[in-house]
Amino acid sequence: MHDFTRRSLLQGGTALAAAGALTGPALLDFAKAWAQASPWKAEPGAKLTVMRWKRFVPAEDDAFNAMVAAFKAATGTEMNVFSESLEDVQPKASVAANTGSGIDLAWGPFTLPQLFPTKVLKMNDVADYLGKKYGGWTDAAANTCKQGNDWLGIPPATIGVYMTYRKSALDKAGFKEFPTDFPGFLAMCKALKANNTPAGFPLGHATGDANGWLHWVLWGHDAWTVDKDDKVIINSPETAKALEYCKALSDTFIPGTASWNDSSNNKAYLSGDLYCTNNGISIYVAAKDDPKMKDLADDTYHALYPVGPIGKPTELQLVVPILAFNFTKYPNAAKAFVAFMLEKENYDKWLLGARGYLTHTLNAYDSSPVWAADPKNQVFSQASKRALPASGIGKVGEKAAGALADYIVVDMFANFCTGAKDARTAMSEAERQLKRIYR
Amino acid sequence: MADIALQPRIAKRQIREATTWDQIKTNRNWLGFWFMMPAMGFLIFFLAYPLGLGVWLSLTDAKIGRPGHYIGVENYAWLWDDSIFWLSVFNTLLYTFIASVIKFAVGLYLALLLNENMPFKAILRALVLIPFIVPTVLSALAFWWIFDSQFSIISWSLKHMGLITQNINFLGDSTWARICVIFANIWRGVPFVAITLLAGLQTVQPSLYEAATLDGASRWELFRHITYPLLTPIIAVVMTFSVLFTFTDFQLIWAMTRGGPVNATHLMATLSYQRAIIAGQLGEGAAISSAMIPFLLAAIMVSWFGLQRRKWQQGENND
Numbered sequence: 001m002h003d004f005t006r007r008s009l010l011q012g013g014t015a016l017a018a019a020g021a022l023t024g025p026a027l028l029d030f031a032k033a034w035a036q037a038s039p040w041k042a043e044p045g046a047k048l049t050v051m052r053w054k055r056f057v058p059a060e061d062d063a064f065n066a067m068v069a070a071f072k073a074a075t076g077t078e079m080n081v082f083s084e085s086l087e088d089v090q091p092k093a094s095v096a097a098n099t100g101s102g103i104d105l106a107w108g109p110f111t112l113p114q115l116f117p118t119k120v121l122k123m124n125d126v127a128d129y130l131g132k133k134y135g136g137w138t139d140a141a142a143n144t145c146k147q148g149n150d151w152l153g154i155p156p157a158t159i160g161v162y163m164t165y166r167k168s169a170l171d172k173a174g175f176k177e178f179p180t181d182f183p184g185f186l187a188m189c190k191a192l193k194a195n196n197t198p199a200g201f202p203l204g205h206a207t208g209d210a211n212g213w214l215h216w217v218l219w220g221h222d223a224w225t226v227d228k229d230d231k232v233i234i235n236s237p238e239t240a241k242a243l244e245y246c247k248a249l250s251d252t253f254i255p256g257t258a259s260w261n262d263s264s265n266n267k268a269y270l271s272g273d274l275y276c277t278n279n280g281i282s283i284y285v286a287a288k289d290d291p292k293m294k295d296l297a298d299d300t301y302h303a304l305y306p307v308g309p310i311g312k313p314t315e316l317q318l319v320v321p322i323l324a325f326n327f328t329k330y331p332n333a334a335k336a337f338v339a340f341m342l343e344k345e346n347y348d349k350w351l352l353g354a355r356g357y358l359t360h361t362l363n364a365y366d367s368s369p370v371w372a373a374d375p376k377n378q379v380f381s382q383a384s385k386r387a388l389p390a391s392g393i394g395k396v397g398e399k400a401a402g403a404l405a406d407y408i409v410v411d412m413f414a415n416f417c418t419g420a421k422d423a424r425t426a427m428s429e430a431e432r433q434l435k436r437i438y439r
Numbered sequence: 440m441a442d443i444a445l446q447p448r449i450a451k452r453q454i455r456e457a458t459t460w461d462q463i464k465t466n467r468n469w470l471g472f473w474f475m476m477p478a479m480g481f482l483i484f485f486l487a488y489p490l491g492l493g494v495w496l497s498l499t500d501a502k503i504g505r506p507g508h509y510i511g512v513e514n515y516a517w518l519w520d521d522s523i524f525w526l527s528v529f530n531t532l533l534y535t536f537i538a539s540v541i542k543f544a545v546g547l548y549l550a551l552l553l554n555e556n557m558p559f560k561a562i563l564r565a566l567v568l569i570p571f572i573v574p575t576v577l578s579a580l581a582f583w584w585i586f587d588s589q590f591s592i593i594s595w596s597l598k599h600m601g602l603i604t605q606n607i608n609f610l611g612d613s614t615w616a617r618i619c620v621i622f623a624n625i626w627r628g629v630p631f632v633a634i635t636l637l638a639g640l641q642t643v644q645p646s647l648y649e650a651a652t653l654d655g656a657s658r659w660e661l662f663r664h665i666t667y668p669l670l671t672p673i674i675a676v677v678m679t680f681s682v683l684f685t686f687t688d689f690q691l692i693w694a695m696t697r698g699g700p701v702n703a704t705h706l707m708a709t710l711s712y713q714r715a716i717i718a719g720q721l722g723e724g725a726a727i728s729s730a731m732i733p734f735l736l737a738a739i740m741v742s743w744f745g746l747q748r749r750k751w752q753q754g755e756n757n758d
Contacts, residue, residue, distance in 0.1 A: 091716045094503040204699045256588025256611035258700035406718035
């Protein structure tokens with residue numbers, strides 16, 4: 001807590017109580033009761049190996065492990081959970097899929113289930129149960145995990161990425177509020193640069209941040225990689241406009257963004273060199289946790305992505321789906337665990353542990369206590385609703401996953417913004433690569 | 440004097456024609472073959488089979504998560520027109536050539552220095568080996584920080600000395616990024632070349648140097664006419680290895696730049712990994728890595744045929 005007053009203590013206390021957050025024995029009792037009533041009974045002697053992405057916030061991992069322990073005690077399932085760095089999850093899951101052994105459940109980056117649709121356990125029943133109980137799924141998350149009407153995995157959360165900025169820099173630049181449209185945003189970045197408090201967004205191969213903001217710029221101009229029939233339409237006047245806009249923006253950036261990966265903007269912001277960027281809530285959380293950075297934390301605010309000429313939100317937010325392989329020996333245990341994760345008694349506490357880093361994908365959790373715990377978290381609660389699936393308006397599938405993973409859009413913008421290629425060449429190269437993937 | 444032939448207690452062995460089996464049983468080549476089998480099995484399973492599988496995959500449209508169908512040379516045909524692929528080929532050749540030349544020059548110089556008789560020479564030789572022993576990823580991460588566009592210690596020092604006003608955009612600028620990765624590779628690779636050449640230098644008979652000195656040779660002439668020719672076989676071997684390792688380098692590039700910025704430091708190995716494993720296009724990635732084979736074969740052929748020549752073997756003219 002950044003400011004330990006009675007008010008914050010009361011707020012935190014009520015929030016926890018409201019969550020009905022359970023700890024220790026209470027959690028175990030709930031888990032046992034749940035296991036009795038659950039439609040999926042774990043097989044006797046079940047053992048599950050779960051590979052998850054390495055936590056960004058330690059408290060989230062603690063909450064998750066508490067949940068795993070409760071599940072184990074209640075159902076008798078042996079749980080072996082190990083973490084891999086987020087970008088390593090997909091290759092390792094691929095190896096398991098190809099060899100047919102090693103992992104039962106894999107939890108990782110956005111379109112993981114779409115990469116091996118024939119190797120996963122269909123989760124239609126789990127999705128229906130959770131959707132009915134908790135107000136329905138948000139669109140983007142659902143689309144990411146579905147193939148036709150089948151659920152290839154379940155999306156427990158979205159990693160929300162939004163504008164993170166220093167209010168003092170905005171004030172100095174003459175902006176009372178964060179701009180809500182593209183021209184305003186460009187004007188703000190120019191003003192920030194003029195005051196030597198520059199913004200910076202990654203143009204390198206940053207899986208989350210670079211894909212996030214560049215797809216936002218692209219889609220905001222009504223430019224898309226493919227249309228709804230998966231025909232490649234990247235080479236278009238709208239894309240050219242998006243490229244021009246991006247170049248104007250990147251001219252105002254702090255130097256070096258072409259080499260940035262996902263952690264580079266965190267480092268630059270926390271060291272005080274960067275005044276506006278896009279990121280998960282981890283920058284703010286890191287500043288809150290460090291007493292030396294109190295001023296920075298107080299000065300840090302979040303804002304939604306501005307809306308482009310297209311007229312509606314066009315954000316790309318990372319869904320982190322969990323999938324079970326169909327060669328698992330304990331499919332019921334796997335389904336039971338996934339359903340257990342998303343039950344209110346577990347989920348609220350888990351979101352609190354994540355401190356805003358994860359956004360819910362079931363509508364009922366709009367009132368989850370984490371969003372009230374700190375007003376600055378509020379922006380991130382919108383992530384799942386405002387997001388479009390990773391394929392834009394095209395079909396979600398392994399082709400969209402491949403296109404994203406090969407950084408085609410990121411390279412197109414980076415080539416143009418660094419001056420390595422002109423607009424025509426950058427677009428036609430991207431088009432060629434996309435045609436290859438979507439053939 | 441018994442004329443009686445004594446019956447031998449053991450029946451006399453029948454004389455018969457040697458069968459094929461007999462010939463094989465005692466053939467040394469046959470025996471040698473069987474002794475070689477374990478090593479051969481190891482090489483086949485862990486080297487030849489993956490290589491063959493890789494080439495086979497490059498002829499299919501395999502993706503991660505599902506097997507592919509045979510499509511002939513379609514992957515290669517597509518790569519032929521892919522500018523990023525050719526950029527990676529260019530980067531690889533540039534990286535290998537410049538790094539190898541500088542590694543050879545610096546390595547040879549270091550070897551000559553270390554060959555001198557000086558105090559603590561054993562410790563110095565061990566110290567020189569350290570960059571090679573440090574795990575690649577660790578040194579790559581250290582270089583990543585040293586060359587970071589915002590936090591580089593080099594930029595900071597130069598700014599404090601007043602020589603520059605802005606941070607140098609090391610890893611964010613294409614040319615600078617290439618220089619940085621080449622520098623890191625040289626730092627890592629020089630010890631290998633230096634120590635191996637040092638070993639070669641130790642085999643040169645001192646009597647040759649003495650004889651030449653008595654004849655009035657200068658230091659340069661000593662090097663040019665004695666050291667260098669006798670070192671040629673070692674140079675051939677060590678440079679072959681060095682070129683092979685540099686050409687197929689993955690760890691250093693991946694940990695430092697992931698192939699960026701804008702693919703300026705993508706080598707064929709890193710591009711192959713990105714396409715095959717991360718983007719899931721196994722066939723295409725396999726094609727990129729199979730495309731390395733001609734270059735590597737050429738390097739090996741140069742070395743192999745070179746080693747056949749007597750001049751390279753014994754350091755004399757081929758007559």
